[in-house]
Amino acid sequence: MAKFVVLDHPLIQHKMTIIRNKEIGTKVFREMVNEIAMLMAYEVTRDMPLEDVEVETPITTTIKKKLAGKKLAVVPILRAGLGMVDGIVNMIPAARIGHIGMYRDEETLEPVEYFVKLPEDIDQREVLIVDPMLATGGSANMAIDALKKRGAKFIKLVVLVSAPEGVKAVQAAHPDVDIYTAALDEGLNENGYIVPGLGDAGDRLFGTK
Numbered sequence: 001m002a003k004f005v006v007l008d009h010p011l012i013q014h015k016m017t018i019i020r021n022k023e024i025g026t027k028v029f030r031e032m033v034n035e036i037a038m039l040m041a042y043e044v045t046r047d048m049p050l051e052d053v054e055v056e057t058p059i060t061t062t063i064k065k066k067l068a069g070k071k072l073a074v075v076p077i078l079r080a081g082l083g084m085v086d087g088i089v090n091m092i093p094a095a096r097i098g099h100i101g102m103y104r105d106e107e108t109l110e111p112v113e114y115f116v117k118l119p120e121d122i123d124q125r126e127v128l129i130v131d132p133m134l135a136t137g138g139s140a141n142m143a144i145d146a147l148k149k150r151g152a153k154f155i156k157l158v159v160l161v162s163a164p165e166g167v168k169a170v171q172a173a174h175p176d177v178d179i180y181t182a183a184l185d186e187g188l189n190e191n192g193y194i195v196p197g198l199g200d201a202g203d204r205l206f207g208t209k
C-alpha cells in the first residue's frame, strides 16, 4: 500500500484554520492556499533522489548532492487545483505543468472530464496531482485514470482537505498512489461537501459565488 500522510506542521495547521473561516475573502484565501501548497511541496518531495556532483567553492573542490532522476510534472485538477500550482512551482521551478479539467455533477456527484493537456513525456515524469478537495474521490480517481491511460507511472496526490470516504476510494482504486493531505476531516454531508471542510474551494478561490 502506498503512503497516506497528513502534513500537520504547525504552519500548515495555522493557515488551514484561516481558510476554513467563511469570512475570509478571495485575496487571502488564494494567498493561503498557495502558501500551504508551498509548504506541502517541501515534504512531498522529501524522497526525491539525489546524485553526487563536484562543486568548486571559493575555497576548494568538493563533492555535494544535486537532484537526480525523474523530472516532475504538476497537474492541477481544474479549477480549484490551479490555486495550488504557483506555490508548488515556486519550490520546483523546472516542473512542467499539465491540466485536467473536471467538474462534479451537482446531482449525481459524478465527475465529468472536459479538458486534458499534459507534457508529452508524462510517462517519464513523477506526477503531482493537486486539488484542494478530496471528497468522494471520484474526481481524483478519474484524474489518476486519465494520467495512467497516457502512460504516467509515478503519481502522488496532493490535497488540502480530505474526507475518509475519498481516501478509501482512491486507495481502493489506485493502491500505488501516495496521498498527501493537510487535513483529514470528519466526512461528507448530504450534498457531498466535506465537514467541517472549507466549502467550495473553486468558488472561494475565484470568487464565483
Ligand SMILES: O=P(O)(O)OC[C@H]1O[C@H](OP(=O)(O)OP(=O)(O)O)[C@H](O)[C@@H]1O
Binding pocket: 077, 078, 079, 080, 081, 102, 103, 104, 105, 109, 111, 131, 132, 133, 134, 135, 136, 137, 138, 139, 140, 166, 192, 200, 201, 202, 203
Ligand atoms: O472528490 P469529489 O467528490 O470528486 O470532489 C472533489 C472535487 O470537487 C471540486 O471540484 P468542482 O467539481 O467543484 O470543480 P471546480 O474546481 O471547477 O469548482 C474539487 O476541487 C475536486 O476536484
Ligand SMILES: O=c1cc[nH]c(=O)[nH]1
Binding pocket: 080, 133, 135, 192, 193, 194, 195, 197, 198, 199, 200, 201, 202
Ligand atoms: O467540500 C467540498 C467538496 C467538493 N468540492 C469542494 O470544493 N468542496
Ligand SMILES: [Mg+2]
Binding pocket: 080, 200, 201, 202, 203
Ligand atoms: Mg467547485
